[in-house]
Amino acid sequence: MxxxxxxxxxxxxxxxxxxxxxxxxxxxxxxxxxxxxxxxxxxxxxxxxxxxxxxxxxxxxxxxxxxxxxxxxxxxxxxxxxxxxxxxxxxxxxxxxxxxxxxxxxxxxxxxxxxxxxxxxxxxxxxxxxxxxxxxxxxxINPGFLMDTLPIVLTGLCQDVKKVKVTRMMYSGNRRIPFQKKIGTGLSPNEFKQKIEKKEITGHVGLNESIAHIAAALGWELEKIVEEPPEPIIAEKELKTSYTTVKRGQVAGLKSVGRGLIQGREVITLEFISHASVEEPYDEVIIEGTPSIHEKIIGGVHGDxxxxxxxxxxxxxxxxxxxxxxxxxxxxxxxxxxxxxxxxxxxxxx
Ligand SMILES: NC(=O)c1ccc[n+]([C@@H]2O[C@H](COP(=O)([O-])OP(=O)(O)OC[C@H]3O[C@@H](n4cnc5c(N)ncnc54)[C@H](OP(=O)(O)O)[C@@H]3O)[C@@H](O)[C@H]2O)c1
Missing domain, CATH: 3.40.50.720 (NAD(P)-binding Rossmann-like Domain)
Structure with a gap:
């Protein structure tokens, strides 16, 4: 009650x-x-x-x-x-x-x-x-929905699931300034590397949790969850954002990838990509199974x-x-x- x-x-x-x-x-x-x-x-x-x-x-x-x-x-x-x-x-x-x-x-x-x-x-x-x-x-939104609840719900349509891949492709240039800073916007590649080493830039927090959550829903015993260190996305041309101007060669944002493995086979892949040169943001779930499912939210969902x-x-x-x-x-x-x-x-x- x-x-x-x-x-x-x-x-x-x-x-x-x-x-x-x-x-x-x-x-x-x-x-x-x-x-x-x-x-x-x-x-x-x-x-x-x-x-x-x-x-x-x-x-x-x-x-x-x-x-x-x-x-x-x-x-x-x-x-x-x-x-x-x-x-x-x-x-x-x-x-x-x-x-x-x-x-x-x-x-x-x-x-x-x-x-x-x-x-x-x-x-x-x-x-x-x-x-x-x-x-x-x-x-x-993430964790909490886009990279876990949503793909878990979509597997409800499947008789069999071999692999789940989720990609969040976000344009960051209009996001609030602390977020743009958090993904390294405007840093040199070297400054980005140093901030990763000092853990001042962590990339997306939650990949591990979303992978473990999907695996638990599917009854998969993962042998391991691998979270790769965030990689910088380098600007190929000058980009203006609400926070700063990113020069060609500077960091426009980052990519964080997490993988869930069973016997060396990647069964869950989560990609979080956010930078100031994304032209077509989207959130996408691809399930390889019977039937296979490809769901895409055009424009992506605004995180905040x-x-x-x-x-x-x-x-x-x-x-x-x-x-x-x-x-x-x-x-x-x-x-x-x-x-x-x-x-x-x-x-x-x-
Ligand atoms: N799950 C999701 O999808 C999702 C989405 C968005 C955000 N988040 C997370 O939600 C959290 C909050 O986000 P935010 O952008 O609001 O962060 P924020 O702007 O840093 O705000 C956090 C606030 O909590 C205060 N605070 C810190 N420790 C506290 C404590 N022990 N007791 C009381 N207050 C405390 C901070 O004070 P000080 O500034 O003085 O430290 C600050 O005012 C972050 O961890 C963020 O990553 C999750």
Whole structure:
């Protein structure tokens, strides 16, 4: 049974770009109330959430860095969490919410399918969630949908599957500046190499999780998952982006590839390619099987818009889901929340 009595109450945990966009979308939805806001950034702690979001009114919610105190006194149905990508960093944040009895939906990439890379943390979180009767879900566009949930769903049409290949081909020149920096835009090839070595550029986080997730859905015991170091894509001509001008010979973006192998045979290939010279972005799934399937989203899906939507749309489903650390494969089909969020809770209450 959902704990919701009146409006769906949500605590925001992490108010960087994603957290702010999620909060702004929530403010547009009916039947929703943001009841708390947590972040450690000195720029926003102590401010009213309305000011932080740039909406023209106070929301009566002050951003705090004292998560413990807030979580112990505020009533809420769920925490929307968007801080960092790595489970070793987010584990304590998420388990703190769980132990206070809150469901959690998070954009943490490694939470989307943590059972292979971090089995101990995953099992601990699962146990804590069950003990406290709450649900934890890691989701977003990727990982969370394009390179895992979508290909998994498409294999439902197959009698046999030999290989799954997913390519995300993204134009990066109009993306927000931190993203363009993150993929090395405008660096020299040497600077790019140094940043890879220092792990200042990581490439796409989530390939490992998406590969493990697809394999688990298909019952494939992978012998190994290989994530290749991100390769720079070099500009062949001068490119203007919203961040900088990339000269010919400089880095326009990167390519990250992950492979899942069984007995030396590559059965899953995921390619994440994002740079400023992509002319025709797309998201593509190719399944070799019976029947073979070739699905292509022309233009590709906007990463930030898609992630924000996925988090908001999954909120009623997470509130109503069984307790534990769940994955997108355990959840009802994703679908858009268009009307008052409370009606989706009524539909989905078992
Ligand atoms: N799954 C997906 O499809 C998907 C899609 C988009 C983004 N993501 C991931 O979602 C995460 C958030 O993205 P973003 O772009 O919003 O990142 P961001 O702009 O760096 O924002 C993160 C915010 O969380 C704060 N923070 C960090 N550690 C915290 C802690 N312990 N307690 C409270 N607040 C904390 C940060 O404060 P400081 O700035 O002071 O550190 C910052 O304000 C990233 O890991 C990103 O990779 C996933």
């Amino acid at each position: 959902s704990k919701v009595s009146n409006r769906v109450k949500i605590i925001m945990y992490g108010l960087g770009y994603m957290g702010k966009e999620i909060a702004k979308l929530l403010l547009k939805k009916k039947g929703v109330e943001i009841v708390g806001a947590i972040d450690i950034s000195k720029d926003i702690v102590g401010k009213d959430l309305g000011e932080v979001l740039g909406v023209k009114k106070d929301l009566g919610v002050t951003v705090t860095d004292d998560s413990k105190s807030l979580l112990s006194k505020v009533e809420s149905d769920i925490v929307a969490h968007a801080t960092t990508s790595y489970l070793t960093q987010t584990f304590s944040q998420i388990s703190e919410c769980v132990m206070e009895g809150f469901n959690v939906i998070s954009t943490c990439e490694e939470l989307s399918y943590p059972f292979k890379k971090h089995p101990e943390l995953a099992n601990k979180l699962d146990r804590l969630a069950k003990e406290n009767g709450v649900t934890v879900l890691g989701t977003g 818009l898609g992630t924000v939507a996925m988090v908001v749309n999954m909120i009623p489903k997470v509130i109503n889901a069984r307790p534990g650390l769940l994955t997108m494969r355990d959840m009802p089909l994703p679908s858009a929340v268009l009307e008052d969020m409370r009606i989706y809770l009524e539909w989905e209450t078992p």
